[in-house]
Amino acid sequence: MTRYRDRGAAFGAAALRWIANPTATVFLLLLLIFAGIFALNDSFFAGPSFMAFLKQAAPLMILAAGQYFVIVSGNFDLSVGALVGAQVVIAARLIDGEESRTVPVMLAMVAFGIAVGLVNGIITTVLKVQSFITTLGMLMVLFGAIKLWTGGAPTGALSESFRTAGRLGIENVPVLGQIPWAVLIVIGLGAGAIGLMRTGFGRVLMAAGDNERAATLSGAPVNTVRIAAFVLSGLSATVAGILIGGYAGVSAQVGQGLEFTVITAVVLGGVVLGGGRGTVLAAIAGALAIESLFALFNQMQLPSTLRPTVQGAIIIAAVAYAARRRTRRGAAAKTATATATPS
């Protein structure tokens, strides 16, 4: 990088700096993956098939936005996968195929998502349990409780109107074919999340993750915003549960391992574990990058069993790349952020 600057290529340097910016890195990565898919199969980007891809990617993008709030405030939420699974199972069991119950059950699911987020947040902040342990415990509790309640296998059925959000969309749109509701929901929630990060709440959240002590001393309601972040994560899992349930239906495996994929997505978006850095747009783009990576694997006809290997290698590479930049710039200041384990 310095070599280019010495040559005085100001434009090149600026472009490189933009590319090296962790938030921009994810968009570059996304572009590269899309280029790869395009090279293999350009019909992927035809309106209908691209919309179908976005519809499938929507739940992960929403979860990434929710997880972003928690991570940027300096915590983790490992319970989202189990919560998504729980929400789908709850919906199927309570609706049991009856159209009339759709709306009340959705409201109950929202309440449940808020409740789980509140419990996570309160245990983490008031009882001072590290969020890794809190949400790990919540994962076990949710997983066990749902199995206990349903006796091992999910029962009941979802109603047609419940499945609308995940499956259908605005039909007969020129070029695109169908604009799925899921995509509109992602756009709406994404815009809301970006707006939220620009309010006072967003700034306090960022400050709480960046330097908890400084934020507390300056009178910021650190605990309150952190609890709110967990609640937002619980809500995102609820919406994702509604979309996934609608798209894929009910099964016992829904949501399994989703928490790690989501955290991977957020981290790929340049958001630093431990808090205080990164943008919500990049986190959502990280989720899209992961999904497009899976689409690329499909196009390359890789055996699906190899996916984890490539996924693992890419996360490590992406985070190592981001960490390399951070340590170089901050070598004089402090390198600890790179190695610190978030609480």
Add this chain to the structure above:
Amino acid sequence: MTRPDLSALTASIRRPGTTALIYLALAAVVLVSGVAVALEGKNLFATANLVDMFTRTSLTGFLAIGMTLVILCRSLDLSVGYTAALSSLVAATTMDGQVANLPLAIGAVLLVSGLIGAANGAIVAFLRVNPFIATLGTGLIIKGYLDTRYKGPAGDVPEAFRAFGYSRIGPVPVSTLVMLALAVAAIWFLRSSRTGHHMYAVGGDVDIARMSGIRTDRVLLTAHVLCGMCAGVAGLLLAARFGTGSAESYTNLYELDAIAAVVLGGTLLLGGRGGVAGTVAGVMILAVLDSVFNVLQIDPFAKDVLRGAVIIAAVALYARRQLDRTARRPRFPTAAAGRTR
């Protein structure tokens, strides 16, 4: 662990250390469980139940001992379950039913698992990747390899080695004795060796450790290599128990069990405090609870619920103790704030 000095003993009784407290908790858990089981008209301390209880400790124990070392360094290893599964395959396929291949197989397992640990350590220490992501990544890499390469069980473990999984002295399985021996070795390592002391220093504050002249990267690397090798030993035990190598065993999420045991044992997830003695107690608490659920025939899913609740409650209690300590000692407020977070 033992202090011959009587005044120190009385002092520790008046204000028990964290490890002593955990063994008290273990005793309480055993007592309450014994009573609960007795109320159902069964005996928790019948030989069959004791064997079951001890058998449960060995596998989690191996993983948790290694995990303690990395957590003490303020790192983490989410790949141990996958490493153990891979190790069981390496062991079983190298042995291939021949007793003569035993030393080679054990050597190969320790080499492979040590190399995985070294890779984890190098990624964390030199590339400065967050340990959560680094070890999750290596775990995924191994998972992909296992899923692609092995469709089912592979290899054959000779009878002589299967004895490691089944034989026992009195009610105590040999594998548990090996685990306890390893725990004693780890306790000695942490208390008496230079690298052991350095691990506490690195976990306490990596910058101060570095400025004090500790080669922090090497310490982290060592901890990860040892953790990987412990997972390798766990893989050997898996192979001995199943009689073949099994890729499927990673689905049991042993790594979460191990982390839970370490944290229950009073080791701070933020590093620098705790020890293997506490971890062994944590492993035993989990094993006793599992056995009791088994004896009382509680729904296995209720077990997960209770486990999650117990872990959260235990850590909340430790956090409270930590708060008391910082309240009593107002010096170094920054460090204290960092710990109680």
